[in-house]
Structure formats: C-alpha cells, structure tokens
Amino acid sequence: MTSMTPAVHRAGPAATTPARPVADPAASPAFLRAPFDRRSWLRYGYLWVAVLMAPFALAYALVSVVLTVGLAVTVVGLFVGGTLIVGARGWATTYRGMASKFLGNRVPEVPPFRRGRGFWRGLGSMLGDSAGWRALLFMFVMFPLSVVGFVTSTAVLVASLGAVTHSIWGRYLPEQQAGDGSWHRGAQLGPDWFVDTPARQLAFAGIGIVLFFVWPWIPWLFTQVAGLLSQSLLGPTRESLRVADLEQSRAGAVEDADARLRRIERDLHDGTQARLVAVAMQLGEAKDHLDSGTDPDQVSELVGTAHASTKDALVELRELARGIHPPVLDDGLGVALDTLAARSPLPVTMDVDAEVADRGRLAPAVESIVYFCVAELVTNAAKHARASGVYVLVERHDGDLRVRVRDDGRGGAAVTPPESSGHRSGLSGLAERVHAVDGRLDVSSPAGGPTVVTVTLPENVRP
Structure with a gap:
C-alpha cells in the first residue's frame, strides 16, 4: 500500500x-x-x-x-x-x-x-x-x-x-559504665550490651552489611x-486526553473537508465548467451558421459535438457527486458495497452481516465511512499492494461495527502521520475519518503480506 x-x-x-x-x-x-x-x-x-x-x-x-x-x-x-x-x-x-x-x-x-x-x-x-x-x-x-x-x-x-x-570509630566513643560497674567503650544496643569485643564487632558489621543491601x-x-x-x-486525565484527541481529529476532519471542497471546486472549474463553456461556444457557432444559412451538415456536426460534450460533463458531475455522497448508499450499505465490488479491478469477496446491510439500519455517517474505507482499501490493494484478491467482512462485534479488509498483496502498509511524511497518505486520511466518529483503525501488514485492516466504529443502529 x-x-x-x-x-x-x-x-x-x-x-x-x-x-x-x-x-x-x-x-x-x-x-x-x-x-x-x-x-x-x-x-x-x-x-x-x-x-x-x-x-x-x-x-x-x-x-x-x-x-x-x-x-x-x-x-x-x-x-x-x-x-x-x-x-x-x-x-x-x-x-x-x-x-x-x-x-x-x-x-x-x-x-x-x-x-x-x-x-x-x-x-x-x-x-x-x-x-x-x-x-x-x-x-x-x-x-x-x-x-x-x-x-x-x-x-x-x-x-x-x-x-x-x-570498629574504626567506636573506639573514640566515651566510656560508659555497665550495671555491674565495668566500663565499656562502644555502641550500646541494650542494657549492659556493648559492642566492644571482636566477636560483637564482627556480628555488628554483619548486621550493617545486611542493612546496606536491604536499604x-x-x-x-x-x-x-x-x-x-x-x-x-x-x-492528564482520560477525559482531557479524549478531549484533546477529539479536537485533533476534528481539526483533521475539517482540513479533509476543506481539501475536498477545494478539489471539487478545481474539478468543476478545470473540467466541467470548461466543457460547458465549450458547449455554449459550439451551440453559439451553430446558431450563427443557422442564421447565415450555412450548410446544414456543418450545423449538425456542431450540434453533435455539443451533445457529446454535454454527456461528458454529466459523467463528470456524477463522479463528483459520488465523491461527496455515493447515491448508491441510498439503497443501503449492502447494495453499495456490492456495487463497489462489481466496479473493482480486483476480485472482491463481500461478506456483509444481513442485520447491518439493509437501508436505514445504520446512521448515515457510519454508512458513508464504511463505504469510503472499503473503497480506499480496495483501491490501495489494487494500486499499491499488487494483490490478486480482496476479502471484506462487515459485522457486529461486541456492540460495535467491525469492518475487516484483507488482501493477499506484498504488505508493508503503515499509517504515516502527516507531520512525519509531509503529506497526508490514504491510510492516515482514513484513520482521521474513522477517529472523527470515535472509531479505531488497526493495520497489520508484515512484509510479504497479507495486509489486514480492521476498522471499528460505534454502530449507532437505529431502533
């Protein structure tokens, strides 16, 4: 990838x-x-x-x-x-x-x-x-x-x-008198018990060594x-970390939305708008020819060219609309994923839980995230991983919605933070999109494959 x-x-x-x-x-x-x-x-x-x-x-x-x-x-x-x-x-x-x-x-x-x-x-x-x-x-x-x-x-x-x-400094202590009247020079550890003999000095040093290793x-x-x-x-508390983390993910989502809007604006300006301007010019030229009584075949050719350009513009508009919100999602997540698999350049096996595939079962935001995640991961498998097939599993798991995409490609995929690479990779964009709804994205991709990407989302199943 x-x-x-x-x-x-x-x-x-x-x-x-x-x-x-x-x-x-x-x-x-x-x-x-x-x-x-x-x-x-x-x-x-x-x-x-x-x-x-x-x-x-x-x-x-x-x-x-x-x-x-x-x-x-x-x-x-x-x-x-x-x-x-x-x-x-x-x-x-x-x-x-x-x-x-x-x-x-x-x-x-x-x-x-x-x-x-x-x-x-x-x-x-x-x-x-x-x-x-x-x-x-x-x-x-x-x-x-x-x-x-x-x-x-x-x-x-x-x-x-x-x-x-x-044994070194005890000899300089002042003498003390015991109960029996005898005099001693050394540390006193109890009534009439003084450390002033070689045996007691040795035992006292042993106690000191033990204490030194216990210290x-x-x-x-x-x-x-x-x-x-x-x-x-x-x-930081978990709550403060969560707030900071959500603020960061929201900022990433806002940046993604802004970048997407700029891309749509650029595509409209450089693509669709240019085609429509060309259509207007062609129709204007055809009108001029009709007014001047020019050969009808030339007028027909201009109108045909304008008609073809109009259809191309409609195709581009549909692609732009699909990038904003795939219309196929209106028929349910299951249908949308099946359509995505049919359009994929790779063989894709879809295994979607029937309880989450029907229209209206999931929140629209969750359906959209699942669709775009699968679309991006399937595209990555075909474009970067050199995979021969992809398996997609969508199911409920421990109260959440889990999406697992596995390909048999060469592996080596990683979520690269934008600040370390200088650009936003596809997986990092998916991670921010998933994180924006309090989800999680896990990537397991050893060298040589397989690559397994697991997306866990709050299900938000409607009653």
Whole structure:
C-alpha cells in the first residue's frame, strides 16, 4: 500500500492513552547489586530533592486553599485564589521533571490551561482548573510521603554504614559504665550490651552489611508510591486526553473537508465548467451558421459535438457527486458495497452481516465511512499492494461495527502521520475519518503480506 514498513499500527482513541515510562522504573537490579546500582541512588536523590521542596510546596498549597476560601466573599479576590490554583501547574511541571530525571518515569504533559471568555467564565475556569487542584493534592500528599521516605531511607543507610565501620570509630566513643560497674567503650544496643569485643564487632558489621543491601528497597518503595501519584495526579486525565484527541481529529476532519471542497471546486472549474463553456461556444457557432444559412451538415456536426460534450460533463458531475455522497448508499450499505465490488479491478469477496446491510439500519455517517474505507482499501490493494484478491467482512462485534479488509498483496502498509511524511497518505486520511466518529483503525501488514485492516466504529443502529 502506501508504505513499506512492516509492523502493526493502530490509529484511534486507543493511541492516546497516557504515555508510559520508556524504561520501567519499577524494575530493580539483583539483590546483591542493588546498593551499587545507579537507579538506587537516583531514587534516594529524588527523596532528597522532594524533602527539600516539600515545606515550600505544602505552604503554597495551604495558602492557595486558604486564600481561595477566605476571599470567596469578595468575588474579585477569587482571582487571586484562581491564579494560585492555575500556578500549581508550575509545581506539577517541576515534579514531572523530577520523576523523569530521577525515576525514569515519563509523565505526559497536561493540556494547556484555557481561560474562559468574560468575567464569570474566566473566573470559573481558573477556580475549576482540575490540573491545578490535582497538583495541589499531590503537594499535600508528598509532604508526609517525602519526609517519611527520606528519614527512613537515611536512617537505614546511616545505620548500615555506621555498623560496618563501627570498629574504626567506636573506639573514640566515651566510656560508659555497665550495671555491674565495668566500663565499656562502644555502641550500646541494650542494657549492659556493648559492642566492644571482636566477636560483637564482627556480628555488628554483619548486621550493617545486611542493612546496606536491604536499604535500596526502601527508597524504591517510596518512589514507587510517588511515581504512581505522579502518573495519576500530575498527568492528564482520560477525559482531557479524549478531549484533546477529539479536537485533533476534528481539526483533521475539517482540513479533509476543506481539501475536498477545494478539489471539487478545481474539478468543476478545470473540467466541467470548461466543457460547458465549450458547449455554449459550439451551440453559439451553430446558431450563427443557422442564421447565415450555412450548410446544414456543418450545423449538425456542431450540434453533435455539443451533445457529446454535454454527456461528458454529466459523467463528470456524477463522479463528483459520488465523491461527496455515493447515491448508491441510498439503497443501503449492502447494495453499495456490492456495487463497489462489481466496479473493482480486483476480485472482491463481500461478506456483509444481513442485520447491518439493509437501508436505514445504520446512521448515515457510519454508512458513508464504511463505504469510503472499503473503497480506499480496495483501491490501495489494487494500486499499491499488487494483490490478486480482496476479502471484506462487515459485522457486529461486541456492540460495535467491525469492518475487516484483507488482501493477499506484498504488505508493508503503515499509517504515516502527516507531520512525519509531509503529506497526508490514504491510510492516515482514513484513520482521521474513522477517529472523527470515535472509531479505531488497526493495520497489520508484515512484509510479504497479507495486509489486514480492521476498522471499528460505534454502530449507532437505529431502533
């Protein structure tokens, strides 16, 4: 078809689910390598930075909430609270950067803030900014989490290193008197139990070594919680992703519609209009000949030429009308697809569910999308894939309408985004058309074929 990159591609809402980390931040090295692994120290560094930011972030969150509530009676003062709520997005950006740098956790950006027009809408959009409120909640939760995580991790790390090196620095501790009156120099771990003998020094160092290898899992645990909070509170919600995705698909649909209108205008101007002008000139010339009493055979020839040009213009107008809305769809999707198969240069096998083939069973927009998708895919199979046949299946599947087009061509089809290729390919245009009605387009096309394109659409079957 349009590209020779073998892969499985998907276009549609499922393509806009929140981004996942490039490298799994939950992955941890083997137990014996953990204290020496760079990721363990990066997680500990995250807790360091988080605990330094925590008091300031908590203060900002408290001030934002208190000012918003306290200034509610002034109405105008609510703009101060709204500004602070929207400003929490800056803190969210900082925390997302920390999660990416220290944890390898790629948290996607939230959609940009859009202030409503007018006084009340502007105020409402600021006070109701969900991304700002979720950032404030994250700052509240991160205060105890970062403090407890940092203190626990540091305590275990210091204790482990202290136990391992006790034999070096323990001799400089002041002497302490035990209950039996004896004096000892070393760490005291219990009543009258001092680490001041070689055996106890060795045992204490062993405990320190165990703690040192256990220590990496403590920052790992706390940063896992922080990473989950970052994904859920600092990233975009499914609703916001859906809105942004639909806005993008609607923009693509508008661009397609505009391009189609320009193409129709160009075809009318360069084709049909030119033919009709020629017909008018030929009829005018025939009229002049009739008025001057010229040979009737010459007049008949001019009229015949004008008649043929008129029929050609009618054919072009029908083709243009078919590109806007195929008239055959008025008889039902089943008839339209059978007609399409009959006109195809390739043998096409149509398998259409009888429940969706009848006229009026589906919404007109869905019927039109199914027709144009099948038409484009059959054309691609003949033009690009060098296929010898195409199989088309249209059926209900899990409450949706599923269209599957399979050809035995050479494969290598891919949905190429317009921004990467510089032009809009046929499959990318289909993906945007399908996506505009909340559908999904999947392409499986390994090198050598076969190519299977599956279009899933909301059925919208009329009662």
